Amino acid sequence: MAAATAATLALTALAALAGTAAPAAASGPPPTPAPPAALAAVPAATAASAPGGRAAPAAPASPTLPRPTGPYATGRDTLFLTDHARPDPWVPAAGPRQLLVSLHYPARPGSGGDPVPYMTTEEARLMLAQRGLEDVVPADVLGATRAHARNAARPAPGRFPLVLLSPGFGTPRATLTGLAEELASRGYVVATADHPYESTGTELPDGRVLTCAACDRVAAQPDDAARREVLASVATGRAADFSFLLDRLTGPHPAWRHARRIDPHRVGMAGHSIGGNAAASTMAADRRVDAGVNMDGTFFAPMPAEGLDGRPFLMLGTDPGHGPGAGDTSWDDGWDRLNGWKRWLTVRDSGHFTFTDTPEIGEQLGIEDPDPEATLSAARSTTITRSYVTAFFDRSLRGRPARLLNGPTPANPEVLFQNP
Template sequence: MTTRIRRRTAVAALAALALLAAPAVTAQALSRPAPAASTAVPAGLPRPTGPYAVGADVLHLTDRSRTDPWVPGAGDRELMVSVHYPARAGGPGVPAPYMSAKEAEALLAGRGLGDDAPARTSSLGTHARTGADTARGRFPLVLLSPGFGNPRATLTSLAEDLASRGYVVASVDHAHESMGTAFPGGRILTCAACDAVEAAPDEAAERKVLKTVSTGRASDLSFVLDRLTGSRPVWKNARMIDRRRVAVAGHSIGGSAAASTMFTDARVDAGVNMDGTFFDPVPRPGVGDRPFLMLGTTSFHHPGGEDDSWDKGWQRLGGWKRWLGVEGSGHSSFTDVPVLEDRMEVTLDPTVTLSTDRQVRITRDYVSAFFDQHLRGRHQPLLDGPTPGNPEVVFSRP
């Protein structure tokens, strides 16, 4: 188990575009051309599938009740949040950037991807507009937490798609837990938490650090929820949010944080863990009768598999639940990494057999179906069992 923990969460795994590809990646692999079956280099993220246009805002939040756990000398805990929301078609607004050039440079520095790599990453096209007019109505809120070392930008495709389907989505960058996040004043904060994991002398110490990440992110997410739905919200369009319908989802340790948030915050109605070990074990009675979705690989997360936290977590989840494995997927299949691989013309995880389109489509369809069913009360047959159109999706522990 120790080797897999380190491959999937520690700094060694971040060497691949700093984007948590599951297997170790060599310099030769990073420079390897894309497989022959790949399509033309994409200009942007896949188009959202919902009926709404998408708007985007960026918020800088400071929790003055907590000191940063990784760099105490930095003072209060800081967060950067991207809010994607249903918008009106046309009207004002300019295309939202995928990430800043400085963030891309921090992510890719020293990775041997060429001088143009940061520009190619930061210029990836999005479908959201900053300053877009809001759509009419009130919409459920989804909080998103990225994988360890990953910036919030790596969940942009999912965030845009959910917003297009009628959700307000707040994606959170947790300070000092990403390889590169831009903060006001030109600051680029790097991953001090990664250094703490790397310095852990053994697996037990490493798990302790990662549990701290998971529970700390739960505090971050609850704080963001406070600031978006409280009596004096920080977001100018907060009136769009239906505070009675709130969910949280995350990738990798962000998925663990999603569960941690549900353990401690009764305002959260539903949660999704995308291929993340439960470093904060699901307690009894867990999340009570609230629904929870576990969506991940079949190579690592499967009944009786290498990560026993899913077996234990499943047994303690008391409400509606699904454990879905995606055959042919990899750890980063549930993020924008497949699109970035195509963009950079590299292969980070040669074990992945699904096309980029299938990886993106499966993640979007099943996550949105889960939220539609549990935040909107619309029954989704997709979640009832295997379907002919999705042969890769395996229902475990029915």
């Protein structure tokens, strides 16, 4: 099965990931309809498709991510790590499990080289092909999306909390770049991982390109229950990935040259879609993670019955899809099991990919979100995601007041506080 087709089928199988599932029957969780794919867009009309056979327009300019708002400049390094204790769960013949990790960090102003690339051209090509956009957006245009972190910049002095980020299923780590840069600009070290064989394409430093074998596995399952079981293993497998990553960042022989800038006693994790499920699974498996955020992800791997040992957790999702009593009952169950400080926020007019870079990139490329409920502007999507996630980590890892999390505010009328 071609990688793009398998990824499409796998994404179609992810019911509640989009937060648009039908109401649950009394017998259990609903089947999951297709979520809107990131950038799986309705392209704006082009000259090539207009009557009269006019010439196709020039290729669009590469998008630019919104500038981070914090006081720090940002740097970025990349790590390629091998866990010799575990075979790859999707392709055991490939050998040990490997991770490709972007590290964003507070940097000294004016240091470092050029801004780093958003993703490689091949990663962009595979992502566009999976979304059916290969003839709409050139791969080099998407790959050259302009971010703001500078390569190999000198780190700012001091020690900083660490935030781990995990992307959605079938989605590259690049889609969380804007959030990573924002957190780094506000004084966090941020480690965003690509989980091999769980994305449309991951290009390794040696030139190998790994496509989505996990998508093949999901697509091959005979029914929804079997698909959910595989997706649960994605979340728990990522928990093992992040425990290994923590060892390599905070252990006695760290893999990162600036590891001394990390405060190992202040660690949080956030994820989008299944990455949000992975945040809870990582907290359940590894006591070193002090706080977590799930951005619109179904808990395929359930929240532990005993909760998370009183550690704080934020659930940030679409409205109404991830509201109380909506189609994704895993959020109701997870909420009841959380036994520490917690918030359940939903965002009006949002879509599954509101919490990623997709709205900003799609808007600049003239690509409309196919989800009719996702009418929130790119600017508001970015502001809400950055503001609430940062406020949560400021409160949980730094002990700072976070009035934004106390209740509704006139400045953010789209954000609803749920208290079932």
